[in-house]
Amino acid sequence: MLKKIFKITGIVIAGIIALAGIAYLVIYINMSMRIATAYDHVNAEPIHVTYDSASIALGARLVSTRVCNECHGSDFGGRIMFEDGMIGRIVSRNITHGKGGLPDDFTESDWVMAIKHGLDRNKQPLLYMPANEFAEMSEGDIAAIIAYMSTIPNVDRENPSVKVGPLAYVLGMFDVIPVIPTEKIDHTKSFAQAVTPAATPEYGKYLAVVCTNCHGPQLKGRGPMIPGGSPIPDLTATGNPGKWSHGDFIKTLRTGIRPNGAKLADDMPWKMTLSFSEQELTAIHLYAQSLK
Numbered sequence: 001m002l003k004k005i006f007k008i009t010g011i012v013i014a015g016i017i018a019l020a021g022i023a024y025l026v027i028y029i030n031m032s033m034r035i036a037t038a039y040d041h042v043n044a045e046p047i048h049v050t051y052d053s054a055s056i057a058l059g060a061r062l063v064s065t066r067v068c069n070e071c072h073g074s075d076f077g078g079r080i081m082f083e084d085g086m087i088g089r090i091v092s093r094n095i096t097h098g099k100g101g102l103p104d105d106f107t108e109s110d111w112v113m114a115i116k117h118g119l120d121r122n123k124q125p126l127l128y129m130p131a132n133e134f135a136e137m138s139e140g141d142i143a144a145i146i147a148y149m150s151t152i153p154n155v156d157r158e159n160p161s162v163k164v165g166p167l168a169y170v171l172g173m174f175d176v177i178p179v180i181p182t183e184k185i186d187h188t189k190s191f192a193q194a195v196t197p198a199a200t201p202e203y204g205k206y207l208a209v210v211c212t213n214c215h216g217p218q219l220k221g222r223g224p225m226i227p228g229g230s231p232i233p234d235l236t237a238t239g240n241p242g243k244w245s246h247g248d249f250i251k252t253l254r255t256g257i258r259p260n261g262a263k264l265a266d267d268m269p270w271k272m273t274l275s276f277s278e279q280e281l282t283a284i285h286l287y288a289q290s291l292k
Ligand code: HEC
Pocket: 063, 066, 067, 068, 069, 070, 071, 072, 090, 091, 092, 093, 095, 102, 111, 114, 115, 119, 120, 121, 125, 126, 127, 128, 129, 130, 134, 145, 161, 162
């Protein structure tokens, strides 16, 4: 009798392992095909870039508020952002024209492809490059970034390439981590209308896109991004920040300490919001509070 039970248990366990193996294989094949897809039908809309001091100054601010420098490094030479055996390697590229960086003939259209479509110049998906957060930027803002980037000193740095690990295939499949952001973009849309900078929910919505990859499309929060990470709080009227004053909200993001004295965990990148003005943070707060 006991022998029989062991035998059945053994078969069940072997069955579960086999099923998990098959499920992983299916996910692996599906994700690999999506990563290798060429988006030949996507063409960059022509962009008008002016390389004057006003555009360059605007671009300098935008690379901070859109956190390009957070990932690509303050010198834009690229860096390994994360590496382990399960997730693999997340590497941003060298986006200067130094050794290991962009080719000399990298055009304005190539910039638009990367920023607005999340595709490289061969129309292959750029992995982990959050272009879905930038896709709805206005033409003027994208042009300003291109203008500013033309002024960046060259950095010679050869970075290793992105490597998708077994866990990243699975988490990417279920959209827990954004492996292929280009898939979230409506590539048929033209440049977004410019939004007037002001302390309004409309402007807040335009800016808060950089918060949505973690806090969710409606800023409602969600479970941890990676195993062992902090749960991500609701920022809207139904969450804690909904009850804070604008002053509390700004102070929390400037100091990393909440009104009740509790520190923000390290996985909330509050230092990235240091470059936002009070008007911009107020606008984000107004937008978050307008979401029920
Ligand atoms: C969350 C991190 C992150 C942020 C924020 C980010 N990038 Fe990237 N970017 C990446 C990664 C990772 C890659 C490389 C993808 C790959 O190798 O498949 C990349 C690739 C690129 C490329 C492609 C270069 C090439 O060889 O085609 C350009 C250009 C670029 N980023 C510009 C920007 C700009 C401009 C911004 C800000 C508006 C920005 N990135 C913000 C992570 C980021």
